[in-house]
Amino acid sequence: MTAAHDEDAALMLRAQQGDLAAFETLVETYRQPIFNFIQRMIRDPDETEDIAQQVFVQAWKAAKRYRAGSRFSTWLYTIARNLCLNEIRRRGRHPVDSLHAPARNNDSTFERDFEDLRQPGVTSEVLMGELQEKIDHALGDLPEAQRTAILLFREELDYEQIGQILGVSLSATKSLIHRARETLRKRLKAYLRTGVWQPSVSKDPS
Amino acid sequence: MKEDPLSPLRDALLRRDLTAAEERRVTDWLLLHPEAAGDWEADRSLGRALRGLAPAPVPSNFTSRVMAEIRRHQGRAPASGKTGILWRRLIPATGALALLTAVFAGWQLHEADQRQQEACVAGLRALAAIPPEILADFEVIQRLGANPSPVDYDLLAALE
Numbered sequence: 001m002t003a004a005h006d007e008d009a010a011l012m013l014r015a016q017q018g019d020l021a022a023f024e025t026l027v028e029t030y031r032q033p034i035f036n037f038i039q040r041m042i043r044d045p046d047e048t049e050d051i052a053q054q055v056f057v058q059a060w061k062a063a064k065r066y067r068a069g070s071r072f073s074t075w076l077y078t079i080a081r082n083l084c085l086n087e088i089r090r091r092g093r094h095p096v097d098s099l100h101a102p103a104r105n106n107d108s109t110f111e112r113d114f115e116d117l118r119q120p121g122v123t124s125e126v127l128m129g130e131l132q133e134k135i136d137h138a139l140g141d142l143p144e145a146q147r148t149a150i151l152l153f154r155e156e157l158d159y160e161q162i163g164q165i166l167g168v169s170l171s172a173t174k175s176l177i178h179r180a181r182e183t184l185r186k187r188l189k190a191y192l193r194t195g196v197w198q199p200s201v202s203k204d205p206s
Numbered sequence: 207m208k209e210d211p212l213s214p215l216r217d218a219l220l221r222r223d224l225t226a227a228e229e230r231r232v233t234d235w236l237l238l239h240p241e242a243a244g245d246w247e248a249d250r251s252l253g254r255a256l257r258g259l260a261p262a263p264v265p266s267n268f269t270s271r272v273m274a275e276i277r278r279h280q281g282r283a284p285a286s287g288k289t290g291i292l293w294r295r296l297i298p299a300t301g302a303l304a305l306l307t308a309v310f311a312g313w314q315l316h317e318a319d320q321r322q323q324e325a326c327v328a329g330l331r332a333l334a335a336i337p338p339e340i341l342a343d344f345e346v347i348q349r350l351g352a353n354p355s356p357v358d359y360d361l362l363a364a365l366e
Contacts, residue, residue, distance in 0.1 A: 020277070028269055031264050032261055040259075057272060132258050135255040150256075153220055154220055154257070154259075184256075188255075192248065192251070
């Protein structure tokens with residue numbers, strides 16, 4: 001366990017004793033990665049804010065259940081993932097169109113109206129911006145476990161932590177990240193080659 | 207399934223640029239497997255794109271809102287910390303004291319009842335012990351008490 005993790009655990013133990021200042025430090029530290037994770041899981045900025053708030057409030061309420069031996073980040077992301085899953089299930093029952101949701105149906109047929117990626121003279125920032133937008137949408141098309149795994153990996157969690165959050169083995173975690181990376185790479189390669197963003201393949205449950 | 211020797215480096219690209227040593231490893235490997243160069247470049251672009259994803263906007267007052275919500279919750283929920291510990295100890299103690307007081311008061315009432323019953327029984331026993339001949343003249347005796355006899359002043363003077 002690194003010093004930062006020790007520090008988080010120490011702050012959480014103080015929070016367990018009712019130390020609000022210690023908990024506030026944890027909120028400050030984790031609010032950005034938690035926002036990043038939730039936003040890419042549910043893809044709705046308004047809901048992201050509400051769920052992020054719930055994550056921290058629930059972490060406070062459940063502080064007594066936190067065990068010193070475990071990493072605070074693992075515990076916090078487990079709460080975040082559960083709340084995201086609740087939201088995804090709720091939307092499954094009561095589908096709503098978010099004002100912020102991108103127009104996904106245009107993705108597959110979108111033809112770029114500017115120069116090809118491989119041609120010189122196009123600023124790399126513009127290309128990278130476009131690529132990021134596509135990848136961001138492609139993340140949303142991944143099955144939930146793969147998306148969670150790759151997003152958490154991006155947020156610097158290690159394989160073991162991700163496995164604990166998802167409730168799967170270390171090898172299954174690596175496999176999820178591998179499959180997520182493969183899917184994204186395939187779509188990216190096709191895009192780089194043709195300039196057309198391919199529609200997502202049908203989602204398998206994992 | 208054949209293990210991809212570059213897999214850990216492909217994962218690493220999701221988080222960071224490769225070190226010079228890692229880049230050399232990749233170059234050496236691609237010299238032997240030129241057909242994999244396209245995949246590798248796609249992985250590199252993917253890593254760069256993922257790392258470059260814009261951070262989700264966090265409202266500047268987010269932390270203070272979370273803390274306000276927690277304080278509001280604390281106001282409703284049972285207290286925690288030192289005060290909570292004190293309350294958690296005090297509440298059972300107060301309860302036990304109230305229970306003891308109630309038991310003592312009940313016992314006292316019971317005792318008082320017992321004493322009253324005993325007194326009643328004793329009175330009835332005393333009444334039962336009175337001979338029946340006395341009770342035969344009961345009404346005469348009662349009337350005597352009701353109309354006291356006038357004072358015999360002559361007898362009183364003789365006695366003095």
